[in-house]
Amino acid sequence: MAERLLEVVNLNKSYGALQATKDLSFSVQKGHIHAIIGPNGAGKTTLVNQLTGDIDSDSGRIVYKEHNITQLKDYQRARLGIARSFQITHIFENLSVAENMALALFAHSGHNFRFWQKSLHSSSIRDKLPEALARVDLAARAEIPAGALSHGEKRQLEVGMALAAEPELLILDEPMAGMGPGGTVELSKLINALKGSVTILLVEHDMDVVFALADMITVMVYGEAIITATPEQVRRDTKVQTAYLGEEA
Amino acid sequence: MNQKNRKISVIAGGALLLLLLPLVAVLLEETYFISLFSRIIIYGLAAVSLDLLLGYGGMISLGHAAYVGIGAYVVGIFFYHAQEMEPIISIPFIMHGSENALLVLPLAIIISGFFALVIGSLCLRTKGMHFIMITLAFAQMIYYFFVSLEKYGGDDGLSLYSRSSLPGLDLSNDLHFYYFCLFLLIGFLFLVKRTVDSRFGLVVRGGSNNERRLKALGINIYRYKLVCFVIAGAGAGLAGGLLANQTEYISPGLMHWTLSGELMVMVLLGGLGTLFGPILGAAVFLLMEETLAMYTEHWMVFMGPFLVLVVIFAKRGLFGLLTGEQNNNG
Amino acid sequence: MLLVIEQFLNGLQLGITLFLMSAGLTLVFGIMQVINLAHGSFYMIGAYVCATVAARTGSFLLGLAAALPAAAFTGMLVEFIVLRRLYKREHLDQVLATFGLIMFFNELTRIIWGRQPLFLDVPPWLSDSLELLPGLIYPVYRLAVIGVGILVALALWYLFSRTRLGMQIRAGASNRDMISALGVNIKLLYTLVFGLGTLLAGLAGVMAGPILAVEAGMGENILILTFVVIVIGGIGSIRGAVAGALLVGLVDTLGRAFLPTLFRLIFQSATADAAAASLASMAIYILMAAILVWKPKGLFPAHS
Numbered sequence: 001m002a003e004r005l006l007e008v009v010n011l012n013k014s015y016g017a018l019q020a021t022k023d024l025s026f027s028v029q030k031g032h033i034h035a036i037i038g039p040n041g042a043g044k045t046t047l048v049n050q051l052t053g054d055i056d057s058d059s060g061r062i063v064y065k066e067h068n069i070t071q072l073k074d075y076q077r078a079r080l081g082i083a084r085s086f087q088i089t090h091i092f093e094n095l096s097v098a099e100n101m102a103l104a105l106f107a108h109s110g111h112n113f114r115f116w117q118k119s120l121h122s123s124s125i126r127d128k129l130p131e132a133l134a135r136v137d138l139a140a141r142a143e144i145p146a147g148a149l150s151h152g153e154k155r156q157l158e159v160g161m162a163l164a165a166e167p168e169l170l171i172l173d174e175p176m177a178g179m180g181p182g183g184t185v186e187l188s189k190l191i192n193a194l195k196g197s198v199t200i201l202l203v204e205h206d207m208d209v210v211f212a213l214a215d216m217i218t219v220m221v222y223g224e225a226i227i228t229a230t231p232e233q234v235r236r237d238t239k240v241q242t243a244y245l246g247e248e249a
Numbered sequence: 250m251n252q253k254n255r256k257i258s259v260i261a262g263g264a265l266l267l268l269l270l271p272l273v274a275v276l277l278e279e280t281y282f283i284s285l286f287s288r289i290i291i292y293g294l295a296a297v298s299l300d301l302l303l304g305y306g307g308m309i310s311l312g313h314a315a316y317v318g319i320g321a322y323v324v325g326i327f328f329y330h331a332q333e334m335e336p337i338i339s340i341p342f343i344m345h346g347s348e349n350a351l352l353v354l355p356l357a358i359i360i361s362g363f364f365a366l367v368i369g370s371l372c373l374r375t376k377g378m379h380f381i382m383i384t385l386a387f388a389q390m391i392y393y394f395f396v397s398l399e400k401y402g403g404d405d406g407l408s409l410y411s412r413s414s415l416p417g418l419d420l421s422n423d424l425h426f427y428y429f430c431l432f433l434l435i436g437f438l439f440l441v442k443r444t445v446d447s448r449f450g451l452v453v454r455g456g457s458n459n460e461r462r463l464k465a466l467g468i469n470i471y472r473y474k475l476v477c478f479v480i481a482g483a484g485a486g487l488a489g490g491l492l493a494n495q496t497e498y499i500s501p502g503l504m505h506w507t508l509s510g511e512l513m514v515m516v517l518l519g520g521l522g523t524l525f526g527p528i529l530g531a532a533v534f535l536l537m538e539e540t541l542a543m544y545t546e547h548w549m550v551f552m553g554p555f556l557v558l559v560v561i562f563a564k565r566g567l568f569g570l571l572t573g574e575q576n577n578n579g
Numbered sequence: 580m581l582l583v584i585e586q587f588l589n590g591l592q593l594g595i596t597l598f599l600m601s602a603g604l605t606l607v608f609g610i611m612q613v614i615n616l617a618h619g620s621f622y623m624i625g626a627y628v629c630a631t632v633a634a635r636t637g638s639f640l641l642g643l644a645a646a647l648p649a650a651a652f653t654g655m656l657v658e659f660i661v662l663r664r665l666y667k668r669e670h671l672d673q674v675l676a677t678f679g680l681i682m683f684f685n686e687l688t689r690i691i692w693g694r695q696p697l698f699l700d701v702p703p704w705l706s707d708s709l710e711l712l713p714g715l716i717y718p719v720y721r722l723a724v725i726g727v728g729i730l731v732a733l734a735l736w737y738l739f740s741r742t743r744l745g746m747q748i749r750a751g752a753s754n755r756d757m758i759s760a761l762g763v764n765i766k767l768l769y770t771l772v773f774g775l776g777t778l779l780a781g782l783a784g785v786m787a788g789p790i791l792a793v794e795a796g797m798g799e800n801i802l803i804l805t806f807v808v809i810v811i812g813g814i815g816s817i818r819g820a821v822a823g824a825l826l827v828g829l830v831d832t833l834g835r836a837f838l839p840t841l842f843r844l845i846f847q848s849a850t851a852d853a854a855a856a857s858l859a860s861m862a863i864y865i866l867m868a869a870i871l872v873w874k875p876k877g878l879f880p881a882h883s
Contacts, residue, residue, distance in 0.1 A: 052465060078467030090462040092455045103455050107466040112452045112473065115444050119451040165466055309671050371868050374875045378614050378814055381670060382806040383871065389803045390864035397857040506803070510616075510678040517675055547690050553683030560676040561664055 005030040005169055005199045006051075011060035013046055020046035022223035024060070028169075028216070033191065033200045035210045038220035039243065044203045045087055047220070048173045051201070052084050053077045064169065078107065083167035087174045087203075089154045091161065093147030100146050100157055101132050104164035128164075135190070136160030152183050159187065163194075170194070171201045176209060188213060211235070219243065256572040260525055264435075271427050283423045284495070285539065289532045290430045291491045294437055296515040296527035298484030303513065304522025305445050306477045307457025308373075309381050311509050312388025316482040318395065318504025319364050320357035320489025325499035326401060327353045328409050350413035350420065354490045361486020362479045364391070369478035373471055385506055395501040406500025413494055420494060430491055434528070437484055442524060444480065453477045514556060520566025529567050581715045586836040587829070592721050594828025595728030599783035600805040601812070601820040602735060603776020609815020610748065611769055613662060614670050616677040618780055618805065619798025620684035625650040625781025626788040626797065627688055630699040639702035643785050650781020651774045658773040663766070681799065688795045699788035724786045731779065735817060748772055804831075807867050813877025822878055827863050834862035 006028040013021045020043040028034040036044050049055040051062060053074035062070045069077055092100050102125055106112060109124035120129070133139045136156040141149060146157060159175050172191070176184045188209055191200060195213075204210050210217065211231045218228040221243045227234060234240055267290070274282040295317050302308040330337045330346025337344045347353055368387045375383055396404050412420040420426045444450050456463050456470035463470050493499050502508075511534065519530025537555075541548030563570075604618045628649040633642030657680065665673045705720040739745035747763050783801070791797065808827050812819025838859045842851035870878065 054461065054465075073464075073469075075464040075467050075469045078465055084465050086462070086465075090459050090465070092458040092462065094458050095451070095455060099451055099455075103451060103463070103468075104466055106448060106452070107468065112448050112468065113476070114448040115450075116447060118446045119448045122448055161462075161466070303671060309674065311674060371871060374871060378608055378612075378670060379810060379876070381614055381674060382810050383867070386803060386807050386810065386864055386867060390861050393860040394857055397853070397860050399853060506799070510675075510681075513671075513675055514678070517671070521671070547686050549682040550686035550690060553679040553681070553686065556679030556682070557661055557676045560668075560672045560679070561661075 003030040007063040009061040012058045013050055019223050024225050026218045026225050026228040030199050031196050032215040033202055033213050035202045035214035035217045037210055042220040043223040044220055048171055081168035083162045083165040084171040085158045085162040085175055089158050091146045091157050096143055097138055097146050098142040101164055104161040107165045132164040152179050155179050169199050173203045176206050259571045267431055271424055283427050287427045287430050287495050289535050290434050291488050293528035293531040294434045295485050295488035296512050296531045298481045299512050300516045300527045301481045303516050306453050310384040311381050312384035313485055313512050314508035315388035315391045315504045316361040316365055316485035317489035319361045320486030321493035321499045321503050323357040323360050324353045324490040324493040325407050348414050350415040353413055357486045357490030358483045362483035365479045365482025369475050373474050392501050392504045409497040520568035523568040526566050526568030586833055590829035590832030592724050593832055594825040595725055596783045596787055597804055597808050597828055598820055598824035599779045601808040601824055603779040604805055605809050605815055605820050606772055607776050611666050613666055614673045617680035619802035620681055621650045621654050621777035621780040622784035622801055623798040624653055625784030626793045629785040629788055630697040630793045646781050646785045647778055651778035654777025655770050655774040658770050685795045696792035696794035699793055701789040807863055811867055811870050813880040816879040819877055819879035830866050831863050834859040
């Protein structure tokens with residue numbers, strides 16, 4: 001249980017004068033749901049993008065399964081088993097829902113230089129596709145273009161695609177954003193069901209969700225990690241209280 | 250699935266029209282139509298290959314004519330050397346010219362594809378406006394290269410005096426040639442259709458839509474785009490090889506960027522990402538050109554504003570109007 | 580050595596013409612995010628108007644005075660009627676619509692001025708030659724072109740770094756959202772920038788007029804060179820336009836002038852001439868490819 005899946009050491013990123021992440025260090029245990037919280041502008045999304053390789057880090061080290069992945073490109077990290085959902089929905093709007101999901105499923109079944117067989121008939125995904133769609137409640141919408149989905153459904157697809165890639169480390173960047181109350185409950189259940197089988201790094205605003213689900217929480221303020229601890233410890237911590245109260249005051 | 254039926258009947262109708270057209274033309278003694286429609290089919294083939302880039306791959310290439318021209322020059326150069334009885338190269342091995350379509354057309358495809366591989370591998374390092382300008386610039390480079398080839402007529406080009414030979418068919422016969430082109434077009438359409446529906450095609454279409462998501466799924470789109478670029482270049486090379494045969498003439502004009510622009514117009518006019526639409530677009534464009542040119546030599550002064558209007562007001566293209574369907578590939 | 584200096588000046592002069600073309604175009608690309616193929620048409624309009632007015636009145640200066648507003652006004656009209664509708668559209672739409680504009684303008688000039696090229700004479704007061712160095716005689720007109728180009732470059736530098744309008748334009752080139760946050764009238768600013776770009780294109784056309792033939796389609800040859808310049812320099816960057824234009828102008832001119840001689844030192848004359856001619860015509864594209872491999876966004880990318 002104490003095995004470390006991800007370790008972040010002194011990570012930095014600045015945009016001009018703005019230091020988005022500052023000497024950020026924490027580690028994520030395998031099998032945990034590890035939440036990242038913090039006030040707006042704390043640099044949470046920057047951190048996620050640094051972890052997935054969407055943006056390059058200025059300095060610091062990212063160690064995943066004992067490999068230093070700091071220099072790897074985004075798609076190379078994804079192939080090592082890191083999947084993510086985006087805060088702002090990134091789906092293939094012009095492809096059908098089933099095709100969206102198929103692309104995510106293909107990620108772990110060999111190369112894509114297959115020119116002849118119809119994509120959705122491919123044996124490597126045919127069996128998994130219905131299940132992957134059903135998991136995020138989109139089985140009935142499989143045929144329509146993803147762009148025609150409702151906002152909530154797009155969020156479901158966004159998370160569903162990250163799940164379908166069967167990652168070892170799943171990074172969810174505000175998965176609940178824009179979902180109705182019902183959707184939030186459903187998604188919480190889904191994440192909870194994954195507990196133990198997938199390591200999840202959860203960036204989330206909804207404190208009820210975070211405290212209900214997380215094994216560990218890292219609190220970020222102005223680009224720095226002020227504490228990494230269990231939910232109870234975080235709840236009691238005075239630094240955290242000032243950070244949040246300070247923002248609200 | 251009423252819409253699907255409508256689409257199938259539009260495609261079947263078009264195919265039937267192209268199949269029967271020569272017979273009608275012969276009956277009406279308007280054999281001119283056979284060569285006009287041969288041209289439409291060849292341009293249609295080139296436009297379909299460009300649709301693979303524009304409509305499916307999201308790669309706005311403004312240099313597609315270069316591959317048409319290379320294909321034409323491959324056929325032309327082999328023909329020229331066969332006529333002159335002089336080897337094309339003698340070092341490191343001797344390569345003779347040829348008039349055999351079974352040799353020169355596959356060569357046109359392969360060599361165009363090879364050029365697409367080299368140029369594409371450089372161009373695809375860039376995106377957006379850069380990509381548009383660079384594809385144009387490389388096409389222009391190839392244009393100037395052939396202009397400087399004095400041996401093959403330089404700026405003036407080269408007349409071929411006859412068409413390639415093919416066992417069992419007489420390509421010099423316009424009717425035979427027409428059906429030969431139609432056969433190749435149908436074959437190419439079939440291959441491209443399989444490709445865009447395949448797993449490879451799905452990756453390419455996904456990449457044109459949301460590259461960042463594709464990367465987050467662990468797919469490096471570059472290689473897929475490059476292969477798509479090569480397939481499109483090879484298709485254009487085949488069209489070029491046929492065009493050299495049809496007109497019995499090659500010149501750098503074939504790779505001039507205005508032809509690249511016209512191919513783009515055909516794709517958009519017919520319907521972006523519809524595969525069959527670009528053939529319709531080629532037909533309408535060439536027939537309009539033909540008709541307008543009967544009334545005025547300044548037909549472009551009407552075609553230009555027409556294009557602007559099409560772009561601003563008619564986004565779906567003609568194929569979409571006929572089938573009542575939006576493309577969902579772009 | 581004198582030949583080298585002479586060709587260097589020729590390259591400089593081509594580079595200056597290219598700079599005038601690319602300065603306006605790179606701004607249009609950078610600020611409006613619109614790819615405009617029809618920029619060469621305004622170059623052509625400038626040349627034609629100047630040639631016509633100069634032929635009627637006998638005064639090159641009057642020709643120039645008519646050509647600049649003609650190019651700027653046509654540009655703003657085109658922006659107002661067509662391009663404005665394309666800012667939010669995809670690049671493909673912009674390419675096709677401006678391709679249509681090229682067809683229209685080229686054919687229109689053929690209708691108005693016919694298919695025969697016009698010739699624009701060098702004005703008498705610039706038709707002398709100067710002995711720059713002992714043995715190096717160079718036409719005053721070409722020196723004047725270089726001088727005007729440098730003046731325009733300085734004026735642009737002043738406009739962009741010292742005036743309010745210039746600041747707004749620069750802000751727009753690097754960050755489009757910022758410009759609307761500043762409360763600038765964007766529509767008007769866009770039209771003005773477009774007009775400024777086409778005015779410079781018209782000026783380039785006028786200056787090239789006495790050196791090249793004035794004919795329909797003259798804009799496209801220079802347009803593609805301009806694209807090469809912008810690709811090399813980086814979209815939206817005036818500094819990049821200066822660097823790219825000089826590089827392209829010099830490489831193209833010096834390549835054409837000296838590659839044949841160089842090749843003849845190595846190969847037999849017949850092969851050498853053919854190979855050198857091919858290579859010289861491709862030199863700038865090879866340069867572009869090399870820079871691309873090194874810096875895919877150009878030498879001075881405006882967007883970070």
